[in-house]
Amino acid sequence: MNLNQIINMVLRILLRRGVNWGVNKGIDLAAGKGKAPAQMTEAERQEAQNARELAKRARKAARLTRRL
Template sequence: MGLNRIIHMLTRMVSRRAMNWGINKGIDRIAKSGGKPAPVSAKQARDMRTAVKRARQAARLTRRIGR
């Protein structure tokens, strides 16, 4: 492999990790939505966790399609 190819591969790996980190941080921040969380029932908390999980899956799928 040429040096250019190795550098390109490393750049893609670093940028992919940075993008994953940024997306996860953004989703976590939106899920927290500010200061004190309002009291929620167990069902609402479970539903919110499910929604966050689905959002992460959709983001992963979108990134895979974009490759």
């Protein structure tokens, strides 16, 4: 392995971590992590639960597409 290949490998690793971090932050933001459960109505609590499940599925889908 020459120096160019090593640099490219390290850059790919860092870029992959950065993209993963960004995708996870965006999904969390879209899921609406905001209020504490004590301040929510029952409907808001149910909606937050659905958003967390949807975010979990979106994270899994993003992971699968990154593998391809």
